[in-house]
Amino acid sequence: MSTPTYPNYSATRPLHATSHRLNTTIPSASAVAYPVTHDKIVSPVNTRNFIDNEAVESQASEWIDLHDPATNNLITRVPHSTQAELKAAVDSAAKAFPGWKSTSLLTRQQIMFKFVALIRENWDRLAASITLEQGKTFADAKGDVLRGLQVAETACGITTQMTGEVLEVAKDMETRSYREPLGVVAAICPFNFPAMIPLWCLPIAAVTGNCMVMKPSERDPGAAMIIAELAREAGFPDGVFNIVHGAHDAVNFILDEPRIKAISFVGSDKAGNYIYSRASANGKRVQANLGAKNHAAVLPDANKNATINAIIGAAFGAAGQRCMALSTLVLVGEAKSWLPEIVEKAKHLVVNAGFEEGADLGPVISPQSKERIESLIQSGVDEGATLFLDGRGYKPEKYPNGNFVGPTILADVTTSMKCYTEEIFGPVLVCLNVDTLEDAIDLINSNKYGNGVAVFTNSGATATRFQRDIEAGQVGINTPIPVPLPMFSFTGNKGSIAGGSGHYFYGKAGLNFFTQLKTVTALWRSEDAVATRATTVMPTHS
């Protein structure tokens, strides 16, 4: 097989022998041949369903055009999978479940080792798919893959995580607990982490013996399709991992399909609350992570340079489209005098298409999203905030048609303004002023969300007080974006998780989510042991 001739490929080696079986948005991509520019794709190929370990062309009558956010060129068309295709995916998973459940844990672990190795091998290819479809810079897209990969790596330790408990509860009687898989489970994913969030779900679900139907975001399903190909190559049996596409109808199917026992959702409040209620009412186990407004309290005693650098990276990285983006600054006392320096640093960030060398942030996902972000900036101005830095209307020279918004800073914001009450999900930092640490804690705790928070200070006592009194689920001390690595769980709180569900992604909590405890109490009387020596004396005790 010869090397492809697509102009936007990094084709350094012959193609993978099996890659033609799959559409991963781009035809014939492999670990070493994938797009590395935003050049127009001459003949975009449709995204396929992935059912029974095969990438199958959808028979859909309705399709979603997917555009490169840097150019708005068409990349692929994503199907609204038909009802028959949605059912076929669940049929496949349900058929695979008994065999997968009874496959030994050590065999599943071996497959997971291979899966991890393949993700590493295809790391750049996955990142390239993310940059092309989602828009984030290539370096940042590599981080997206890494954070998912780490969940898969941790899942390889399943043999020590799955051990149950045992206790002799009476003479010759033991109670033993086992963790059993749930059956067919589903994942519904957002656009902003096309590799990480599918990998928050699949590895733990699969290694514990569940079979999964995933609906990636209809806005960037390419990374999930590559993950499916890698799962097959690693040895996932047919039906253990399936992918369907679409929007509301596909989601409603998943919510109502009785064979699906549990749903993992990450995304916006509106979709998440709806999904949580309908799926819970249908008796399913649901973990649902929602929106956020992550605050940082900045104390004037903090290390100024390190703090400003941390804020800039966390507010504007990924164009602010991270659920843990640091979007809200609470400047305590004299820390407000740091604003001009924050603005100066933000001005120097390079806004460009994700494959361009030196880009610090790329475009936002869609023209609609850009419009919404720009209107929220305007609402801040209209309500009396001070626009210190305005990124509206920014166009990189080479990419005049992309969905770009430059770093934007609104100061003197108050808690009643719309730019404060709504999650903006763009490269916009809103800044509020307070006098004391207590004021900062009160302000942050009054916000409906509770995903992440950070405090910047050189005082251990201040940090300890903050950490104790703050209600957000993930606290950073002199570090922004405190997303825990997968030996812990992602512990959002308050309005950032649906229904106060108490379920958390990955870590021990993730293992609990994807397994059902079973206890077995067994009585094996020692008197009943066979082939024992005969006794000739009368028993004198019980």
Ligand code: NAD
């Ligand atoms: P979204 O809610 O629009 O989409 C998420 C998924 O839900 C998609 O698969 C989509 O097809 C589906 N969906 C959307 N609207 C629906 C509806 N009305 N009914 C049924 N299904 C629907 O979210 P998004 O824009 O893709 O992602 C951004 C959001 O996700 C932000 O709010 C962000 O904070 C949040 N997010 C949260 C976390 C977290 O861990 N808390 C992580 C990442 C993203």
